[in-house]
Amino acid sequence: MPNIASLLKEEIARVARKEVRAETSSMKKAVSQYRSDIAALKRQVRELEQQSRKLRRVTSKVAAVSAEPTEKKLRFSAKGFAEARRRLDLSAAAVGLLIGATGQSVYKWEQGKARPRVKHLAKIAELRAMGKREATARLEALAG
Structure with a gap:
C-alpha cells in the first residue's frame, strides 16, 4: 500500500511540472521566433554585403574609366x-x-x-x- 506522503509528493511534482510547462511554453515560442528573426536578419546582412561589394567593384571601374581621359599623366626626365x-x-x-x-x-x-x-x-x-x-x-x- 502506497504511502500517502509519496502519493502527495508525486502529485505535487506532477502539478508543478504542468505549471512550469504552461509558463515556459510561451517563452519557448518567443525564443523560437527570435531565432528565426535573427537568421533572417543574418541572411539580409549577407545579401546587402554582397550588393555593396558589387557596387564597389562597379564604381571603382567607372571611376577609373572616367578619371583616365580627364587626368593627364605627367612624366619627368x-x-x-x-x-x-x-x-x-x-x-x-x-x-x-x-x-x-x-x-x-x-x-x-x-x-x-x-x-x-x-x-x-x-x-x-x-x-x-x-x-x-x-x-x-x-x-x-x-x-x-
Whole structure:
C-alpha cells in the first residue's frame, strides 16, 4: 500500500511540472521566433554585403574609366628638363622662380638626385612649352 506522503509528493511534482510547462511554453515560442528573426536578419546582412561589394567593384571601374581621359599623366626626365633649361638660356634660380622651387632643387632634379613633386610637374610641363621671350616676360612679371 502506497504511502500517502509519496502519493502527495508525486502529485505535487506532477502539478508543478504542468505549471512550469504552461509558463515556459510561451517563452519557448518567443525564443523560437527570435531565432528565426535573427537568421533572417543574418541572411539580409549577407545579401546587402554582397550588393555593396558589387557596387564597389562597379564604381571603382567607372571611376577609373572616367578619371583616365580627364587626368593627364605627367612624366619627368632629368635629361629633358636640363635640356629645356639650356634651350631657354635660364639659370637654375630663374627656372626655380618660374616653377615655384629653389635653384638647388632644380640642380638636384637635373642631376637625377631628386624628383620634383606633383605640384611642380605641371609647371615643368608648361616650361617645356615656353619660348625664350615668354619665359623672360614671366620672369620680369614675377620680379617686378
